[in-house]
Amino acid sequence: MTRARPDAVIVGGGHNGLVNAAYLARAGLNVLVLERRHVLGGAAVTEEVFPGFRYCVCSYVVSLLRPEIIRDLDLARHGLEILPLESTFTPLPDGDHLVRWADHDRTRQEIHRHSHRDAEAYDEFGRLMVQLAMAVKPVLEMAPPDPASWRPRNLASMARLAGHFRGLGAEKLAALVKLMTMSSADFLDEWFETEALKATMSASGIIGTFLGPRSPGTAYVLLHHYMGEIDGAFRAWGFARGGTGAVSEAIASAARGFGARVRTEAPVERILTRGGRAVGVLLASGEEIEAPIVVSGVDPKRTFLDLLEPEDLPRDFVDAIRRFRIRGSSGKVNLALAGAPSFTALPGDGAHLRGAISISPTVEYLERAYDDAKYGAFSKRPYMDIVLPSMIDPGMAPPGRHVMSIFVQYAPYELDGGWNDARREAFGDAVIDTLCEYAPDLSDLILHRQVLTPADMEETFGLTGGNIFHGELSLHQLFFLRPAPGWADYRTPIANLYLCGSGAHPGGGVCGAPGRLAAARILRDRRR
Amino acid sequence: MCLKRMEAPLLRGTPLHPRTSQLCQAQNWRRWAGYVVAGSYELLHEREYFAIRTTAALIDVSPLYKYQVTGPDAERFLNRLIPRDVERCAVHQVLYTPWCDDAGKVIDDGTVARLDPDAFRLTSGEPNLRWLQDVAAGLAVTIGDISESLAALALQGPASREILQRLSDASLADLRFFRLTHALVAGIPTTITRTGYTGDLGYELWVEPDQAIPLWDRLTDAGAGYGLLPAGMLALDVARIEAGLPLIDVDYIPSNKALIEQQKSSPYELDLGWTVRLDKGPFVGRQALVAEEARGPAWRFTGLEVAWDSIEGLYAELGLPPALPLTAWRVSVPVYSKGEQVGYATSGCWSPILKRYIALAHxxxxxxxxxxxxEMEVTVEHRRRRAAVRVVRKPFFDPPRKRALPGAEGVRGVSGSAPASGAPSGAGDAG
Known part of the structure; x- marks a missing residue:
């Protein structure tokens, strides 16, 4: 490198690393991003795996990308176009279906078909969720205070938080506590009677966790769906034109615009420390890059247990990181299709294929899928969240052809006997066989199939355990506990080493908040 | 790609849609509860409005939500649900009423018709089945959603009685305001209620969906010589503002939809205190309403009349004649007193019959x-100005024929004036 020594190196060019880089560069720092792979984006990538067909290989929708990041980095100018993904179609084995549409009347009419009560409850439930999402939103936007610390700044932050929750009023506070403690199935049982509705809604509570809909604590994740809703017309929820990789590219473009440098195929082997301070990184090539600030966008286990020497860190911290739950529970199947599939429950290639398709007929179906995984098998009948990106953005596939992105749960990282090629294909077959029960013509349309197991995700994207969120989004690993008690402020026991990935608060999804909040922390520390 | 398939229509037509869609020359459709209904049939809605006020108008109000309440505890249930005293509701009487949540905030409003000692029919603006079932917990009552199995036609206007009488086998001469009768109308079994949303003489006709078109056609034939016209939502909106009748989602937000407390209203705040019988025994929201009654409501829902000189002056300054809202507006408009905002108007229009610019305001x-x-904010040529307004009693328009029996015209009240106190006659069935 002929350029000046960087002020900060960022390990990992995933979307959070890039967001962090953009914010640091915007503040005038000389920033260098180091990405192991040939493409930027980490798990938020679009790749032409099969000629002419662009796969959202891993992450496939934009759900919680923070509006302030879109504004601050002017991502629209850098090419980010978020297209509407407005419906959720749940085909049912008996040939019926449930679709939730963007249009209120239409959704009400559809739910009404299944249950008059549920059609009405749906509105009130939505209202409560919006109220609670409004209550939780400020928490997601702040760096969590440490409840065990007596530092004045921390106390003030805790006091603000306490005041915030007290201000909610008894009714909403009660609902919030229920949401934090109940299972999504039990919580939804209090509201609805339609199985397909409860199952499809509770599915959003289990994505990326190694829990079932009847596991306590899963209700909280229901809120995340409504987080996107409060941004309403801003529409941070949808499908990025060009696939999820387009989000990463837009952020990278913004970062470069602020002067950040980005190197691909530059895997970091070690984070270098001296006297308890981070001083740079060592690349696999043997190249050493010195920098006074090192930011890790990779998951906590990889950061602390692989990229550092055990002596670098306090024993209790290492312990906490080793105990951090990061069990991968999902797989991904991407298909190139000769045409749009037709579902028995709602034939044709209508508007219902332009949204999400959820294979979640009953709560019991989901719980049974979890049962398989609990005992070391992949689900024979898995939960699936499916999107046909080419129905929304025709540029994702050749004209008339389609790509199908299938998120599959459960596929345990620790499969009985371990993952190998044969088990990967068996898993892929289970997915296609299950789907063909709903869309029989699918198998004849498949031109190419890519199957990713949690082991593949670890291998390809460096996600420890194949966990898509850098650590499970369960309550004991959120907020001031993420990734370890006392270390939720993006700092680490090593001075000048920061964490900016999904393993930090507020966690996973293509939301960018950890990258942004970590940058704020770094810039504050630097001014001292 | 998806255009080749004809999908099911996204919005439903009412049972009258095959007929109204033939008549709707304006292609002006509005959404109402998941249905499409005519906004206006003609290019301008003015004639339809005048039909309501001077001859007769036929309005498709089928999208109303309707519930059948039956069982030995039906009266008990309704007494628990609504603030009015259902014990005092005679068979074949209809009550206008709001109903509240536990905090005494209005969820919805509609009518309760007593068909039998143990059978009632309830109408509402929003779906309420879940609420009704929850309030009915522990009571021997059955609540059926009959929204789709009952079509509704409103026949409104001064000539409505004569037209309907030509077809009805029951005498309408003694059918009082907010009473009902069962009749064969042109041979079609019909429940006739002397109710409506226009504040005029008028009836609402409740029939099986497959009888709606035959009934419509016979009424149209019978009314031809009287100047009967089909009327859409635009004409109805002007009429209901003149009648001072609040519209859910426009003039108030149902409490179960409100995101914050300030968006909710109590019956007192909606000028519906006359429906609240605190002395009748417990009902949902009573406790909160007792307290509110004692301290007095923080808000009132009133009429406003825009001073002609003021609005004319604002336009005259720019060399323009005054522009008046011939179509009712439904946006929130700030109302000021000496520069300080003291409220907001939620509906307003030019009243063609009163020749006044009127509004409903909190x-x-x-x-x-x-x-x-x-003062009320008005936008005059892209600029926000304030027009002088005066608080007036509702209803703005209240013709004696609304509640009179034939031959008793003018006995009970004077057009345009309001009763001295208590129950405003425009709001419904009180008195």
Missing amino acids: LRSAWAEPGTEL
Whole structure:
């Protein structure tokens, strides 16, 4: 490198690393991003795996990308176009279906078909969720205070938080506590009677966790769906034109615009420390890059247990990181299709294929899928969240052809006997066989199939355990506990080493908040 | 790609849609509860409005939500649900009523018709089945959603009685305001209620969906010589503002939809205190309403009349004649007193029959006395201005024929004036 020594190196060019880089560069720092792979984006990538067909290989929708990041980095100018993904179609084995549409009347009419009560409850439930999402939103936007610390700044932050929750009023506070403690199935049982509705809604509570809909604590994740809703017309929820990789590219473009440098195929082997301070990184090539600030966008286990020497860190911290739950529970199947599939429950290639398709007929179906995984098998009948990106953005596939992105749960990282090629294909077959029960013509349309197991995700994207969120989004690993008690402020026991990935608060999804909040922390520390 | 398939229509037509869609020359459709209904049939809705006020108009109100309440505890249930005293509701009587949540905030409003000692029919603006079932917990009552199995036609206007009488086998001469009768109308079994949303003489006809078109056609034939016209939502909106009748989602937000407390209203705040019988025994929201009654409501829902000179002057400054809202507006408009905002108007229009610019407004109680001079924001040529307005009693328009029996015209009240106190006659069936 002929350029000046960087002020900060960022390990990992995933979307959070890039967001962090953009914010640091915007503040005038000389920033260098180091990405192991040939493409930027980490798990938020679009790749032409099969000629002419662009796969959202891993992450496939934009759900919680923070509006302030879109504004601050002017991502629209850098090419980010978020297209509407407005419906959720749940085909049912008996040939019926449930679709939730963007249009209120239409959704009400559809739910009404299944249950008059549920059609009405749906509105009130939505209202409560919006109220609670409004209550939780400020928490997601702040760096969590440490409840065990007596530092004045921390106390003030805790006091603000306490005041915030007290201000909610008894009714909403009660609902919030229920949401934090109940299972999504039990919580939804209090509201609805339609199985397909409860199952499809509770599915959003289990994505990326190694829990079932009847596991306590899963209700909280229901809120995340409504987080996107409060941004309403801003529409941070949808499908990025060009696939999820387009989000990463837009952020990278913004970062470069602020002067950040980005190197691909530059895997970091070690984070270098001296006297308890981070001083740079060592690349696999043997190249050493010195920098006074090192930011890790990779998951906590990889950061602390692989990229550092055990002596670098306090024993209790290492312990906490080793105990951090990061069990991968999902797989991904991407298909190139000769045409749009037709579902028995709602034939044709209508508007219902332009949204999400959820294979979640009953709560019991989901719980049974979890049962398989609990005992070391992949689900024979898995939960699936499916999107046909080419129905929304025709540029994702050749004209008339389609790509199908299938998120599959459960596929345990620790499969009985371990993952190998044969088990990967068996898993892929289970997915296609299950789907063909709903869309029989699918198998004849498949031109190419890519199957990713949690082991593949670890291998390809460096996600420890194949966990898509850098650590499970369960309550004991959120907020001031993420990734370890006392270390939720993006700092680490090593001075000048920061964490900016999904393993930090507020966690996973293509939301960018950890990258942004970590940058704020770094810039504050630097001014001292 | 997806255009090749004809999908099911996204919005439903009412049972009358095959007929109304033939008649709707304006292609002006509005959404109402998941249905499409005519906004206006003609290019301008003015004639339809005048049909309501001077001859007769036929309005498709089928999208109303309707519930059948039956069982030995039906009366008990309704007494628990609504603030009015259902014990005092005779068979074949209809009550206008709001109903509240536990905090005494209005969820919805509609009519309760007593068909039999143990059978009632309830109408509402929003779906309420879940609420009704929850309030009915522990009571021997069955609540059926009959929204789709009952079509509704409103026949409104001064000539409505004569037209309907030509076809009806039951005498309408003694059918009083807010009473009902069962009849064969042109041979079609019909429940006739002397109710409506226009504040005029009028009836609502409740029939099986497959009888709706034959009934419509026979009424149209019978009314031809009287000047009967089909009327759409635009004409109805002007009429209901003149009648001072609040519209859910426009003039108030149902409490179960409100995101914050300030968006909710109590019956007192909606000027529906006359429906609240605190002395009748427990009902949902009573406790909160007792407290509110004692301290007085913070808000009032009143009429406003825009001073002609003021609005004319604002336009004259620019060399323009005054522009008046011939179509009712439904946006929130600030109302001021000496520069301080003291409320907001939620609906307004030019009243063609009164020749006045009127509005319905929520005002802080201290500024809600009739006669209070205030200012309302108006946009004149891209600029926000304030027009002088005066607080007036509702209803703005209240013809004696609305509640009179034939031959008793003019006995009970004077057009345009309001009763001295208590129950405003425009709001429904009180008195």
